[in-house]
Amino acid sequence: MKVDKLDGLMNPLMLDIKINTDKGRGVDFQKILAEAQVNRVAERQQLSESGQAGKADDLLEGPLAAYSLAPISELGKNPQVLNQSIRTADHTLGLLEEYQNAMADPKVSLKNLYPYIQSLSHEIKDINQVAEKLSASDPFKKILGEIGVLVAVEVEKFNRGDYVP
Numbered sequence: 001m002k003v004d005k006l007d008g009l010m011n012p013l014m015l016d017i018k019i020n021t022d023k024g025r026g027v028d029f030q031k032i033l034a035e036a037q038v039n040r041v042a043e044r045q046q047l048s049e050s051g052q053a054g055k056a057d058d059l060l061e062g063p064l065a066a067y068s069l070a071p072i073s074e075l076g077k078n079p080q081v082l083n084q085s086i087r088t089a090d091h092t093l094g095l096l097e098e099y100q101n102a103m104a105d106p107k108v109s110l111k112n113l114y115p116y117i118q119s120l121s122h123e124i125k126d127i128n129q130v131a132e133k134l135s136a137s138d139p140f141k142k143i144l145g146e147i148g149v150l151v152a153v154e155v156e157k158f159n160r161g162d163y164v165p
Contacts, residue, residue, distance in 0.1 A: 081133045085140050088130045092123045092147055099154070103163075110163060117158050120151050127151070 099116040102108045127148040134141040157163065 078133075081130070082140065085130050085134060085144060088123075088126050089140075089144055089147055092120075092127060092151060095119050095123060096151065096154070110158075113158065113163075117155055120155050124148055124151050124155070 095116065099113070099120065102113055102116060127144050131141050131144040131148070134144070
């Protein structure tokens with residue numbers, strides 16, 4: 001099955017998000033993450049002060065609830081595995097970003113993109129190995145799985161020639 005357009009499949013929750021589209025600048029994810037963490041802490045404090053501490057867990061509902069991570073101390077008995085998982089996810093997302101930038105550059109040929117595809121193929125194996133070490137209930141396992149699927153789809157699209165003009 002070939003997917004040509006995804007315009008109609010956009011998540012309705014994403015419609016309210018305003019993205020900085022300045023030329024040469026992307027979205028500052030670190031800034032967004034820091035703001036979200038500050039807002040979450042402030043909301044929890046406000047709820048605990050008002051005597052509604054039990055409702056603090058209701059703050060994260062909907063599609064983002066699946067990505068709510070517990071404190072690192074509660075995420076597993078092996079912090080080395082968690083650390084390895086985070087490093088693997090970060091490295092893979094970095095490679096995907098480099099690949100995206102190369103794809104956006106009209107001067108880069110498909111032949112020059114092949115090393116990115118090879119690296120991403122190796123990352124799939126690394127992600128699967130790390131994910132196997134995590135418990136089934138660990139929310140980070142789901143995140144790694146979704147990153148792995150995204151990478152596998154991109155590798156497959158490149159290998160089957162979706163980007164050949």
